[in-house]
Amino acid sequence: MMRWSARGRLTAMYGGMFVAIGLVLLLVNYLLVLGMLPSTTAVAAQRVDSDLMPTTPIPGKQVIITKLDDYRTSTVSTIVWTSLVALIIAGVIATVAAWYMAGRVLRPVHSITATARRLGAENLNRRINMDGPDDELKELANTFDTMLDRLATAFDSQTRFVANASHELRTPLAVQRTLVEVAMADPAATPELRRLGQHLLLTNERSERLIEGLLVLARSDRGLPGRVLVELDKLVETVLVGCIGLADEHNVTVTKVIKPRTVAGDPVLLERLVTNLMHNAIRYNRPGGSVSVSVGGSPALRVVNTGPVVPTAELAGLFEPFRRLERTATGGGSGLGLSIVRSVVKAHDGSIAAGAPRAGGLDIRVDLPLAYTAVTPSRMIPAST
Incomplete structure (x- = not known):
């Protein structure tokens, strides 16, 4: 199924509305012209009664009526067809104009979309900063910028928390490792104590790897300040x-x-x-x-x-x-x-x-x-x- 873009839908809507209004105007124009043209029978009767002698045969009146009917039909047909041609030409011009205007109206939306696509954890400082009148689109862009401010603040806070917490946890782990190693180095240490010490050292090493990984992850998530x-x-x-x-x-x-x-x-x-x-x-x-x-x-x-x-x-x-x-x-x-x-x-x-x-x-x-x-x-x- 073909997917229409917003610009295409707006163009179709504006062009369709123009054509519909044009058809209504064409119908009104047709009815007005049809009502303004005089009746062929009345004109023929008036012309025959005033210009011809009473002895003139009646069939002459029918000839005038036929010619007037032909003229009336030709006039209405000409008006209808010329109006249709004008409506088609105007409809094409209106569609092109609608496509152009829809593009201008939707340009801020494209700007918002492009900014959203470029966003990442390393460049949350991007903003739309739309200029122009205070309309609905500018309000949308300003709302989007405000949301990005909140997201950037929350992300920076989370990243700093992970980094700071990881740094703070390194010291007690280093102290624990030193204490375990000192206890294991004691000549009076029992085999059970040494086995416990080995297990604690392995656990401590795994915790240190976890904290080191969190530090690297927090650093890489902040992006690269330079290359x-x-x-x-x-x-x-x-x-x-x-x-x-x-x-x-x-x-x-x-x-x-x-x-x-x-x-x-x-x-x-x-x-x-x-x-x-x-x-x-x-x-x-x-x-x-x-x-x-x-x-x-x-x-x-x-x-x-x-x-x-x-x-x-x-x-x-x-x-x-x-x-x-x-x-x-x-x-x-x-x-x-x-x-x-x-x-x-x-x-x-x-x-x-x-x-x-x-x-x-x-x-x-x-x-x-x-x-x-x-x-x-x-x-x-x-x-x-």
Whole structure:
């Protein structure tokens, strides 16, 4: 079914109203002209009685009536057809004018729509700021701007709360870890105490990872204040070197296809993105499994691993915070790894997609915009808005 735009509907409505009014005027004009024309019988009778002799045959009157009827019909027909042609021409002009006026009337709505589409967590400072008379459209735009002010305030407050809370929680966790390590280092500590200490250290480490993840997530959600040119291929090589121990621990083979690729962004966040993908691919794999890493044009980064089969219906939820599959629920993760990856990708104006191979595992592809600006890696590039 064809979907009409608001501009098309307004044009059809205005054009239809014009044609309907024109038809009414045409009917009124027809009736007025028809009423103004004199009766052919009366005219013929008056003309015959005044101009002809009484001895004139009656059939002459019928000839005059026929000619007058023909003239009357021709006059009415001419008026109707010329009026119809004029109405069609005027209708076309009115439709074009209605299309133009509808576009002008709906232009503020398009501005509101475009602003809403460009909005994101990193650029909630955009506003419509519509100029013009104080009509309904300006009131709508002002209401939209006021709503954005409230949203920006609430989002900034939430982000600051997460960051501040995460910072505040780091100190007591560090103190707890130190106390547990000191207690375990005591020569008089019993085996039960040491086992308890090991369990507390693991719990403490998991809490620290959770808090660190919240900090990174809060930072990436705020957007990028500035960007530098980052050699993604070298960054991935560095991360892979750091993952050798983890891969050996889980008996996972890592293969790579690295091509030069430069992107504009935050190197710390990009390193966390690659690290999270690699840790996820190695930890949630099978013994003797593999991880394939490639860097190139499109996608910029691709990580494919083996492992249990992932239901297609659960792919969308993988990038939600604290959402874990059944296969990862007991893996010791915090449930923030892939949500951080998605947030970092979004902050860099990129996109991420996940696929589920039939043999099992995940196929994650990350697309990042190319860095066209030829600057040195140390020079800051303003973030896109």
